[in-house]
Each structure stands twice: as C-alpha cells, then as structure tokens.
Amino acid sequence: MTTVYDVSAQDLINKLAENLKKEGEIKTPGFAVGIKTGSSKQKQPQDPDWWFFRCASILRKVYCMGPVGTENLRKEYSSKLRRGRKPATSRKAGGKIIRTILKDLDEKGYTEKTRKGRILTARGKSYLDKIATDLAKQ
Numbered sequence: 001m002t003t004v005y006d007v008s009a010q011d012l013i014n015k016l017a018e019n020l021k022k023e024g025e026i027k028t029p030g031f032a033v034g035i036k037t038g039s040s041k042q043k044q045p046q047d048p049d050w051w052f053f054r055c056a057s058i059l060r061k062v063y064c065m066g067p068v069g070t071e072n073l074r075k076e077y078s079s080k081l082r083r084g085r086k087p088a089t090s091r092k093a094g095g096k097i098i099r100t101i102l103k104d105l106d107e108k109g110y111t112e113k114t115r116k117g118r119i120l121t122a123r124g125k126s127y128l129d130k131i132a133t134d135l136a137k138q
Contacts, residue, residue, distance in 0.1 A: 002136040004063050004128050015131055016056035017049065025108050026055055029100060040081035040091035055101050059110060059120075063128055067117035073098045 004012060020026050028051040036044050037054075047053070061076060062068055077093035102118055105111040110124030120128075 001129065002133040004060060004132050007132045007135045009060065011135055012128075012132060013053060013056045013060060015135055016059065016128070017052040019131065020055055021049060021052045026052065026104050028052075032097070035097075036094070037097060038077070038079055038091055038093040040079045051101075054097065055105070058098065058101050059105060059124065059128065062105075062111055062118055063120050063125065067114060067119050069117040070095055070098050070102065072117070073102075 032051050034044055036042075037050075058073060061073065065072070074092040074095055077098070078090050079093070080088040081091045082088050102111065105124070106113060106118075109121055110127060111118045112121050
C-alpha cells in the first residue's frame with residue numbers, strides 16, 4: 001500500500017489542497033483575507049488559495065511528525081527576518097492561522113487532540129493514504 005512517504009511532498013500537498021477546496025469542507029475564514037503569515041513577512045500571500053495549501057501542509061506534517069502542537073508548527077513555518085546590515089534572525093509563524101486550521105481539521109475528523117498534541121485519526125490517515133495511492137498510480 002502506498003503511503004505519504006512514497007510520493008513527492010509537493011505533489012501530495014497540491015492534490016490535497018485541490019481536494020479540500022473541491023469538497024468544500026474547509027472554508028477560508030474572514031480574517032485570512034489581508035493578514036500576513038508571520039511577523040517576518042512584509043506582505044500577505046499572493047495566492048488566493050493559500051489557506052487550502054497551508055491546511056494540506058499542516059495535515060501532512062501531523063501525519064509525518066506524530067503528536068505535534070501549535071508551537072512546533074510555528075517553528076516549522078518560521079522564516080528569517082532580514083534586518084539590513086545586522087544578522088538575520090528567525091521569527092516564528094503566526095499562531096492563530098495554525099490554531100484555526102487545527103480546529104477545522106479536528107471538526108472534520110482528520111485530527112484529534114491528545115495530551116501530547118494533535119495526532120491523525122484513522123479517517124485522516126486513510127484520506128491521506130488514498131490521495132497518495134491516487135498520485136502513485138498516475
């Protein structure tokens with residue numbers, strides 16, 4: 001059986017984002033229109049479907065990293081803050097975006113909250129494996 005580890009991450013995230021948008025289970029919240037994804041960014045994302053790509057990416061990270069919390073995901077999506085002549089520093093990604101996505105994934109039954117962090121449910125694992133199998137067949 002094909003799993004998430006057997007296919008390209010970029011292809012999986014693109015296909016997963018397309019499916020999440022097509023199914024209509026996950027909606028883009030109103031606050032996501034004009035916000036930045038972190039304090040080190042200067043502009044908001046240019047892609048209008050960036051919310052679905054972030055949802056797909058977080059779902060894949062929960063699959064791969066096991067029990068994971070908001071703080072770990074903020075570190076995963078961190079980026080450098082350029083400060084001119086001074087050395088660049090690392091800044092974490094915005095937490096509200098990640099928390100909102102995790103809550104949406106909990107409501108849809110793909111993840112669940114435990115004491116150690118969020119884990120993938122059987123429904124979420126089979127959903128990701130099904131998409132990975134479809135990608136491997138192509």
